[in-house]
Amino acid sequence: MNNQRRNVLKTGSGAALLSVLAAAGIITPGMALADWNKAAFDAKSMADTLKAIGAGTPVDSKDVQVTGPDIAENGAVVPVGVSSTLPNVTMVAILIEKNPNALAASFTLPEGTEASVQTRVKMGQTSNVYALVKSDGKFFMATKEIKVTLGGCGG
Amino acid sequence: MANPMKIRAANKEGVTEVKVLISHEMETGQRKDSAGALVPGWFITELTAKHNDKVVLSSEFGPSVSKNPYLAFKFKGGAKGDKIVVSWKDNKGETRTDEAAIG
Numbered sequence: 213m214n215n216q217r218r219n220v221l222k223t224g225s226g227a228a229l230l231s232v233l234a235a236a237g238i239i240t241p242g243m244a245l246a247d248w249n250k251a252a253f254d255a256k257s258m259a260d261t262l263k264a265i266g267a268g269t270p271v272d273s274k275d276v277q278v279t280g281p282d283i284a285e286n287g288a289v290v291p292v293g294v295s296s297t298l299p300n301v302t303m304v305a306i307l308i309e310k311n312p313n314a315l316a317a318s319f320t321l322p323e324g325t326e327a328s329v330q331t332r333v334k335m336g337q338t339s340n341v342y343a344l345v346k347s348d349g350k351f352f353m354a355t356k357e358i359k360v361t362l363g364g365c366g367g
Numbered sequence: 368m369a370n371p372m373k374i375r376a377a378n379k380e381g382v383t384e385v386k387v388l389i390s391h392e393m394e395t396g397q398r399k400d401s402a403g404a405l406v407p408g409w410f411i412t413e414l415t416a417k418h419n420d421k422v423v424l425s426s427e428f429g430p431s432v433s434k435n436p437y438l439a440f441k442f443k444g445g446a447k448g449d450k451i452v453v454s455w456k457d458n459k460g461e462t463r464t465d466e467a468a469i470g
Contacts, residue, residue, distance in 0.1 A: 248412040253429040311399055311431050319426040325442040326382065327426075332433035334395070362397045 216241045226310060252315050258342070261314040262351075270344055273298070273352035278343040280358050284335060287360040292316075293330035297345035301327035310339035319346075374467035376451045382470055383445030385416060385423075385437045387453050395430040412438065414455040418445055445469050 223265060252264035262270065279293035294304050305318035316333045327345060335341075338359045345352045370390035377384055389411065396408025408430055409464035416424040423442040445451075447469055 223369075248427055253427070291437075293439075296470050308431060312395075313429055313431065315429050317426060317428045319424060319440070322422055323420075325440065326445060327440050330437075330439040332437050334431045334433055335410040342403065 215307075222259065224294060240246070249318070252318070253313055255315065256313060258307060258309055258314050262344075265305065265315075265318070265344070267346070267351040270351035270353035273345070273354060276343050276345045276354035278354050278356040279330075279340055280341060283359045283361065285337040287337070289332050289361070290335050290358060291330065291332050291342060291356075293328070294343040294345070295329075296327040296343075296345045296347065298345060298352060301308075301345055301347045301357050301362055303346035304329050305344040306331070306333060307342040307344060308333060308335055308339050309342065310337050313333065347365050370394075371403070372453055372455075372463065373463040374451060374453055374465055375470040376445070377466055378445050378447060378469050381441055382441050383418070383451075384439065385389045385413075385451055385453075389414075389436045389438075389455060390432045391435060391455075391457065393430065393432055393436060397430075409457065409459060411455045414438070414453065416440070417452045418442065419423075419450055444454045 249264065252261055254356045255261040255264045262268065275298045276296045278290060284290040292306055294306060301321055303318065303320055306316045308316055317331060319329050321327065335358060340355050340357050343354045372390070373388040375386045384388065384447050391411055393411065394406055394409040398406045398407050409432040411428045413429060414426045415422060418440060424440050449469045450466055452464060452466040454462060456462045
């Protein structure tokens with residue numbers, strides 16, 4: 213088994229590695245990653261993005277929180293967190309209104325995973341940051357303005 | 368191949384918090400190099416985290432996630448020594464999988 217592992221590591225690289233691992237039964241097919249929602253990530257405006265996600269018109273909710281700095285000195289690394297006290301949250305997404313593509317990241321939360329996600333995003337300029345949360349099949353939203361003094365897109 | 372991810376997972380009162388630091392360029396595809404040519408986009412598109420064999424988080428990233436992405440999330444359950452496996456895939460089809468034990 214150990215020898216096999218060595219060989220797998222030696223021969224594999226990049227995408228080839230995954231298929232080799234899959235073939236060897238080390239990674240089960242269930243591990244295959246979900247399809248990337250290209251339409252949502254390509255959408256430029258907030259409205260188009262929401263449409264591509266299928267969110268319609270989300271309702272503003274006090275039970276959704278966006279955390280982040282009020283002023284970000286460096287737009288290349290802006291810590292943003294989303295949390296919610298709503299029940300049965302199945303999806304969380306971070307949208308930045310004035311970025312070239314509004315959607316930064318979306319997370320699918322299976323049962324048992326808490327509605328609390330933190331990450332870091334790039335912001336080209338001062339913008340509203342939206343947290344989109346799907347709870348019990350309905351979409352809710354919260355907003356926070358983050359001021360950027362130095363853009364994150366080579367500005 | 369890309370550098371390994373740094374994964375930390377800790378269980379506190381029945382909730383496991385997982386923190387992941389990934390080494391990746393996350394090039395947006397909007398930047399120009401010194402010659403004025405557009406630098407092609409190169410970023411992680413999908414990331415999945417598993418606790419033992421159960422998926423606890425699946426996410427999709429766009430190019431506006433920062434370089435060397437950081438991610439933190441929490442899930443109910445998990446015990447010391449349990450395995451956390453995180454894998455990502457980028458838009459060039461490169462993938463990487465790393466694992467850590469809950470401490």
